[in-house]
Amino acid sequence: MKITPKIVFTLLCFFIISNSFAQNISDAELGFDVSKISTFLQQRGASVEEINQEIAKMRKLYARLHLSRQKNINDILQKNKLADGAKTGTQRSSSTSLMAADVPQTERDALKAIYDISTSKSNLKGWDFSTTVASWNESAQTGWKGVTVTNGHVSALIITSDFNLNGQIPTKISQLPELTLLNISGNFNLQGAIPSEIGQLQKLNMISFSGNALSGPIPESIGSLSGISYLEINESLTGMISYEFANMFNLQYLIIQNTNLTGELDSMLFHRFLPNIIELSIIGNLNLGFGDVFYFPSAEIVDLSFNKFSTNIQRLGGPNLREVNLSHNQLTGTLPTLIENIKVLDLSYNKITGSIPVFSNIANLSDVRLNNNLLSGKVSPQVAQGFTSNLKTLELQSNKFTFLDLANLVEPYKAPLAYTPQAKIQTEQTINIPVGNSASLSMYTSALFTHYAETFQWYKGIYPNGTLIAGATDFTYTIPKVTSADAGKYYCLSKNPLFATDIFGKALILEREPITLSVLCPPVTGIIIKNNSYPFQFSNPGSSTAVLACNQKTFPVRLYACTSKLTIGTQLYTDDTLVTPVANGNVWYHAQHNATSYKVDISGKITEIYSCSTSACDNRFLDSVTVVAQDGPITLNYALYDGTQVSKTFQPVARGGDQLNTFSVLACINEPSLSISGPLGRKITSWNDNRNCCANSFNFSTSSTTTATQACQSTTFPNKYYSSSNSLAVGTQLYLDINLQSTVSGGNTWRKESSTGFAYKIDNQGKILEIDQCIPVPTTTNLFMGRHGYRDDNEDPDYMIYIDRSGNERKHIFSLIDIPNPNDPSDHCISITFQYVIEYYGVYNCTTGEIH
Structure with missing residues (x-):
């Protein structure tokens, strides 16, 4: 059976594509710089998980570009092979090297110029200039590596990383007039500009410069290559991009990656001058701009990702366009409603705001990525219903949606949705509330924004380590009477059983931006303060x-x-x-x-x-005393903190000269008691003030009592505990040693202290939890009322500060109902029991008749 060229080409393409996917192509072979992409994403605030996802997506993109490149290379090689076979009248087998006549001397000179700048000449198989230049046959490993000869001329040149070129592209490359394919990639030491002489190669169909170290501008002469169908530039080129491509009417594949080119692109370039573009990839060009109309009359695939396009999209589409990637730009404005024929749409990682509209071709969309934008607002039933069974993926994570916003996509339409995470709800805020007033904290500005299945939980502190507030399970948390202890940060988390698992297996939990509650203290008469502090x-x-x-x-x-x-x-x-x-x-x-x-x-x-009183303590922690002496004995005397006398002696060897001895103490001693006797030469005293020796001691009863009443009956106090405080209060930390190193294990039991006459409840960490007075103290009970009550004229309220029967400082603020009754003032008086009063303001003593 005769195999037609078309069948050969089809089988060849299938073989190449299948094997490319089957092989594990390295990132270097793909020209994919993982480190550069990771840095780019980190600078834009992507999380580690998002970076991994985007790298996987980018790797697929580069693999697709690699396949496209290989397909075009093989298309051209196949055409060259058929053309060479037609001239000789012989259909050669793919397993047999092409027998070609020697090329002209000028072409050999061009190849010699390339050979001369290779630093890995041993890799250039077959490059022997004493032999005829012949096409390279990969399977037979014959001919000149990377070279194709057609009808006695060099028609293709593929210079990969094996060549390891060092220098600049030789200008003699213009001496290959029949060249149809030029692929120079992966030569990291190939520097300099693309020579303008490349414009003389008028038969070029394909140019690929990728992964080298080329610089400078795109030569204007490249625009004269009207027969080009594939152009790839993945180099750090500079300069202004203009309409160098305007005459390339046959250009079908245009790939410009990772350049430093500047200038503005627009749809006019593709509409008027490049009407045959099939695939357009302009990726990672951070200095390029683009107009607001993205219309491509012939393109099927458009990838404009990882640039800094900052326009507002007005129109997006084209008659044949099926895939568009505009991710990782700085696009602003709202989503366009006019999206024509597109099936795969990626607008992720931009700054697009507003809600999701009803796209003009919403029923055709199969994969939509709108994640990592600033989208918000309720998704209408029309939008949710518009996404038909064709929809495979809709990614909306990392926007500003709420449960209510996304509800129509979850039920009843059940879209294949990614929604976790979302931005924090509302904005961070601070509210100032006076002591005694109520404070209301809200997840949303209104209950209208809550979803019927949504649940809430409020926390005090900083996410994720806040303390759960029991019972605070509404979208609004109210503190009826604020105290100073309520000051701090608050946040709320909300969940919804309908959002338990998205397409990535994640549940959506919404977090409210923190609210800082600032508690304003009431002013005290006679003290000038600022901002109630x-x-x-x-x-x-x-x-x-x-x-x-x-x-x-x-x-x-x-x-x-x-x-x-x-x-x-x-x-x-x-x-x-x-x-x-x-x-x-x-x-x-x-x-x-x-x-x-x-x-x-x-x-x-x-x-x-x-207390820092100088008379409080003479104890100090002594590490050691070092002495130097010739004769002895040398005696060190001191008293421990508990009065125990200690004496240590050192006897130098007779006539041994200066001798050194270190007395190790490592204890709290009474500093005035330290003395040294004997014929001392000199001494070094090593005090350690990082160790506390001036703790106050307190004598407690045993720990077997579980009530304050039982503890108050104790008459013996065998346990000595220590504290850095001069007095005992709720929260005081108790220790077993004067160094304050070992805490008391109280076991949540009551113990009486001998000197204070109080019983103290001590927890497992040695802190005092509660205090009860065993010995009654004199108290007074009087009737009081406010002279003005709580008024609305911004004046200070009536109040009274006093010490209660337990020794605690209390403050009573008189409410509106406590104002005097002209007929019977006593019916508004309230009873207060106190040891003594610290301060009054606007108070009438109903018992004594005194006004304060």
């Missing part, structure tokens, strides 16, 4: 112990609190608006105003208090 001057942070902090004598740090008195649990802020908590974490500060050190935790709250 109280300033305090502290030493620099960083001290690891209270003693080290007490040694600080400068106070450059100003911090703020919501109260005029610093106690355990007080929240400290770095700004007078009480928005930003102190965040240095678990270090001591020395306060200037009261010679006291405060330990502040990572959330900015005071956890321990220590």
Whole structure:
């Protein structure tokens, strides 16, 4: 059977394409720079997962370009082979090398110029200039590698990385007038510009410059090659791109990748001058622009990704266009409604806003990628229904959609949808609420934006480590009466069972941008404050112990609190608006105003208090004492912190000269008790002020009691615990040793302390949880009422600050119903029991008749 050229060509193409997919083509062979793409994506804020997805997509793109290149190469080689066979009248087998007459000397000179700049001449099989130039036969490994000879002339030249050219493309390449194919790729040391002499090769059908180190502009002479059907430039070329291609009426494949060319492209170029383009790939050219009309009269595939096109698309399509990729640009505006004939549409990683419209050919779309934009708004039933069974993928992740926005795509139409993740809901905000007022935090601006199946959960803190707020499961979270403890950041997470699994197997969880609740403290009479906050001057942070902090004598740090008195649990802020908590974490500060050190935790709250009074403690941690002596004995005497006397002796060897001895102590001692006797030469005393020796001791009863009442009945106090604080309060940390190293394990039991007469509940970490007064203290119960009540004229409310029966500071703000009754004032008086009153404002004592 006679095999026609058409059948041979079809079988050959099938063989090439099939084997290309079957083989594991390396990124280097594809010309795919993974590192460059990864850096590009990182700069645009892509996550690691997104980078991996995009690299996989780009690898497929480069594989497609590789197949296209190979197909065009083989098309041309096949035509050359048939032309050569027609002249000789012999149909040669594909397994037999082409027997060709020697080429002209000028063509041999051109090949010699290429040979001379190769640094891997051993790879240039067959390049022996004492022999006839012959076509390369891959299977038989005969002829000249990369060279095809047709009718006695060099007709094709494929120079791959095996040649390893070093230098510039020789100008003698113009001496190959019958050249139809020129492919120079992967020669990383091939530099310089593309020679203008290339314009003399008028029979060229295909040019590919890829993966070399070429630079400079595209030569204007290339525009004279009207017979070109395939042009690929993947080089770092510079200069202005103009209509060099305007005369290439036969151009079907145009690939411009990773250049530094500048200028503006538009649809006019393809409509008037390049009417036969089938595949257009302009990728990774960060300095090129494009107009707002993307209309291609003949193209089937258009890839304009990884550029910086920043236009607003007005029209997109073409009679034959089936695939468009405009991803990774900076396109703005809304999605165009006029999208003609396209089946595969990729507009991901842009800055497109608005909602999804009803596309003009929505029923034809099979794969749509709109992810990583700024899209929002409800997807209408018309849009959801318009995507027919032809739709295979609709990617909408990393936009600004809510559950309600996407509901029509999930039910009843059940589109093959990717929707995880989405941008955070609303914007970050700060609200200022006075103490005692209510605060409402909302996931959405209105309940109208919630979906019927949506559930909510509020957290306090910073995502993802916030603390779950029990019962806060509505789209709005309300705090009825705000206290200073409510200050901080809040966020909300919402879920929906209808969005449990998208096409990538992910559930959608929406997160609200954080809300910072700033609590405004009520002013106290007689104290001038700013923004309802109280300033305090502290030493620099960083001290690891209270003693080290007490040694600080400068106070450059100003911090703020919501109260005029610093106690355990007080929240400290770095700004007078009480928005930003102190965040240095678990270090001591020395306060200037009261010679006291405060330990502040990572959330900015005071956890321990220590008095810096010089008479408070004479103890100090001693590591060692080193002595130098010639005679002895040398005796070291000191008293431990508990009064135990210690004596250590060193006896130098007689007439041994200066001798050194180190007394190891490693204990808290009474510093004034340290003395050395004997004929001492010199000494070095090594104190360690990172170890605390000035803790306060407290004597507690046993830990077997589970109630405060039982603990209060204790009469013996065998357990000595230590604290850096001079007094005990809720939150005080207790230790077993004076060095404050080992914490008490309290087991959530009650114990009585001997000197204070109080019972304390101690948790498993050694912190005081509760306090109960065992010995009753004198208290007074009077009737009080506000003289003005809570008013609306922006004046201060009536209030009273007092110490209650348990020793806690309390504040009562008188409400509107507490204003006097002219007929019987006593019917609005309330009973308050107190040890003593700290401060009044606008208060009438109904019992004594005094006005405060």
